[in-house]
Amino acid sequence: MRLGHVIGRVTLSRQDPAYQGGRFLLVQPFGRDQYRGAGMTPLALGNSLVVYDQLGAGVGHVVGFTEGAEATAPFPEPTPVDAYCAAIVDEIFYQPPA
Amino acid sequence: MMVARVDGVIVSTVCHPSMAGHRTIICQPLDEHGREEGAPFLAVDPHAAGRHQRVLVSTDGSHTRAHVGDPRSPLRNLILGVIDEEDARAGR
Numbered sequence: 465m466r467l468g469h470v471i472g473r474v475t476l477s478r479q480d481p482a483y484q485g486g487r488f489l490l491v492q493p494f495g496r497d498q499y500r501g502a503g504m505t506p507l508a509l510g511n512s513l514v515v516y517d518q519l520g521a522g523v524g525h526v527v528g529f530t531e532g533a534e535a536t537a538p539f540p541e542p543t544p545v546d547a548y549c550a551a552i553v554d555e556i557f558y559q560p561p562a
Numbered sequence: 563m564m565v566a567r568v569d570g571v572i573v574s575t576v577c578h579p580s581m582a583g584h585r586t587i588i589c590q591p592l593d594e595h596g597r598e599e600g601a602p603f604l605a606v607d608p609h610a611a612g613r614h615q616r617v618l619v620s621t622d623g624s625h626t627r628a629h630v631g632d633p634r635s636p637l638r639n640l641i642l643g644v645i646d647e648e649d650a651r652a653g654r
Contacts, residue, residue: 465586465604465639467572495601499570499588519576528574528586528604530636534623538578538634550636551577551586558570558588558602561614 465550468493469504470525474514482543486518489549491529499558517549526553565645566591566619568611569602580627580635587611587641589619605639606630616645 472490476483495508504524515529518538528551529535535548566589574581587607593599606626611617620626623638630637 465637466601467604493601496598499602519578521576528572528577530638532623532638534636534638537623537627537636540634548636551572551574551581553572553574555573556570556588557572559613560569560590561567 465528465530466493467499467526467528467553467556468513468515469498469507470521470523470527471504471507471512472523480544482539482541483516486516489515489517489521489527491515491527491547491549496560499556499560513547515547515549516545519549519552521549521552526556527551528553563642564591564619564621566603566605566617567598568607568613568615568617570613572604578636580630580632580637581606584608584630585610589617589639589641591619592616603639605641606637607641609641609644611641611644618642618645 468491474488492512569590570588585607626637626640627635
């Protein structure tokens with residue numbers, strides 16, 4: 465699981481029925497700098513990704529998401545999901561060695 | 563399995579039911595010389611590893627699902643044990 469900032473939403477007019485009950489979020493994964501402070505600026509470099517969310521996360525939240533085979537594990541039927549929002553993070557206590 | 567250093571914890575109220583009651587820590591992956599390698603990630607920690615301790619991390623999702631007792635858990639990373647600091651340094 466990795467952490468990321470929710471930076472946007474993706475809405476679909478037509479979608480696979482398996483996706484009912486959730487939404488798609490645009491998430492920018494954390495680099496090391498983002499763990500030190502949970503602010504949105506600066507965002508980490510690198511590609512953002514689309515994360516399926518059933519918890520109700522919104523833009524500005526920090527979420528924990530899983531990728532790969534584990535992202536499809538919560539679904540009762542085989543569902544094409546690459547990344548799944550597993551947690552909306554309240555607090556990050558990050559203290560790397562000085 | 564890989565070696566990582568415990569750099570923190572996260573707190574989450576709204577999360578997948580399988581995460582409730584399990585400590586989730588921030589792990590910094592380390593290379594063979596003990597240097598930081600890549601961005602931190604999260605793992606379930608049943609061993610209450612302390613800050614800056616080295617831990618052995620499994621990325622076996624099926625074992626983690628069995629550990630949390632939920633076949634539909636999205637969790638993958640699990641702390642298998644705390645590495646003895648002296649032994650880890652002897653390998654440098």
